[in-house]
Amino acid sequence: MLAELVFTLVGVVFGIITGLIPGMHINTIAAILVGAFYKYEFPGLPLVYFVIGLSVANSFSGFIPSIFLGAPDESTVLSVAPGHRMLKRGKGYEALALTVLGGGGGFIALIILLPILAYTIPAIYAVLRQYMQYVLIIVAAFLIHKENRVLWALFLFALSSIFGIVSMNANINSSFLLLPMLSGLFGLSTLAVSYFSDSRIPAQRTKFRIRYKKYIPAIFLGLASGIIAGLLPGVGTSQSAIIAQETGKAKGKRKFMAVLGSISVTDTMLSIIAIYLIGNPRSGGAIAIQDFLGGKMAFNDVVLFTAAGLLSMIIAAYFTLRIGRVFGTLVSHVNYRHVACLTAAFLLWVIYAFSGAVGILIALTGTAIGIIPHLVGVKKSLLLGCLITPTVLYFLGISIYFI
Template identity: 30%
Template structure:
């Protein structure tokens, strides 16, 4: 049994590395493949070993998906808001530092949620009863507060309104894998296209440099990550991207340094705390945990303890992999002119959107990219573009 779980964890680390580094290859896709072939796989591996594979994959993925988000501008939902700060680090020759900060946030926040897990086991069932029915109103309050703090309020409303309309239409249209073209357009393609028009170049990246850690900012970001990530793991319909928006409204003194720590931490906490949500209230809040629930049925404290250990081990390996692969990534990028790199990434995202979603996926990407250019040109906070996710969630919860 032990060796079986070790093998499953190792395979999960490999799968999570692939899903983390390759845009468009999502952990939910691999989870669906595992579930589809579970009848065959169960003859070789136990259900718990398969669940360990999924947890290992999902956890290491949260450490590695910062690399394409920072260097390629190809974000998943948790890292969408981190694209622009990460891009600024890259343009300063500090892309590796940006990845280090997200890894630091992931690691410290994982330790935090692991230490607090006994408390969360007690608190989650109580909170689940208290917040039921008010989540939509809370999100609405966050949106109003977010727009009220925007200095260019009119443009903030315009960006939020257009992105909200885009999100509602996209989710209602039945586009396959709708988040990929929408978020890639809003936060990835728009950033890269704007940088090309600004004639930005890809500077030499510092591969081996001492990272000056602003510990006060890091601790603040990790506390916010643990709180926001845990709450959104508990709340229905609220994902890691919304958690980033919530946390951002609680503090504006983080800067790029703290924000990269924040988005890394939220992604990891959201995944880890979802296992506690499954055990305490029987609800699965992401695709990987849905797979775990399907494999194991009722998940108890002992199951979560072992899966939690698997997650912590995978997180530790994820730290090493992320730091190593980020440096290898930089060595590769040094050989490519920035205009070629940016153009190539845009072309890759266009092709992948077409492959995943057909003509409608391509249309979503182009429309989202046009919308994403508005905050860049008007110097408006890009957080308002998260209306593409927040508004559909609010509508589903309120009506």
């Protein structure tokens, strides 16, 4: 077990580091590992523990660039707007702490409920798979209807839907398909608005009181949403977070940050456990794990992998808070316009490196669309039409590929 422990810890280190780098997704590392596994016949089991540590740690630290730099990936994209608002009020570190609370609480809730979920998830999976398209259509209707400027909301949802469909048909490696689209809609657009508005970031409060009981419903809501994201193909953390938001139990920036943290971590573990529960992995990391295990996972594996995930969670939560405190201190002592420019330049470089000139075009188009909600006064969550509509079409069996 010493080798498994070492590989778990090394995975945690890599997961924290990759979470801090905008655009660096664990699926990339997982793909490299799978290639090395088959080419060099490396023992599979230690790599499983490495991927678990990597995945869990990444789901925590990925919120740091999202909140402090406005540079999200697909799992943290919805944290940009509320996190940035809290950052501008000196509460960026508190926003990060709430995602850690949600992630840790969600993981513990998952462990407690795992014996029950092991028997109920196959049935839940069958029902959700049958009706998910209708749930998403209702959610989209609520997103549009609740806005004061309904016509603008409808226009932006439709525009982002078209943009999403076109982007998903671009000649880009599928592993990096969402990078330019979401970076433009949510990351670069937020950075652009911040650059041209008041760019002063106040000193970040590092001492505050969190009433843990207040966030228990948010944590369990995140767990339920994480089950949806972790089991269903085509449904990611963003879509499930929107569903959670529309239940009314995630109202307010703080509760929503806790929900996002819970979804991110529980989705990560459930996508792995899905190999045992329903026979299908639901993430790049989980697919790699299935390859390393030879396609099968036993119940004993679930117990050991969950224990490795718990250890990874504890370590990652601690270091995410420590690193976040450093970010919180630095961001208030530098010119945020310079930070915005450097972050945008780095994002564009990453996009170009992984998706070429086509990715840059998608990112810039997304940036232009992403600025509109700031100008007309509607929520940026409407822009998730870029993911919701293709997902609905997928469940309806309608092909969106025309190239």
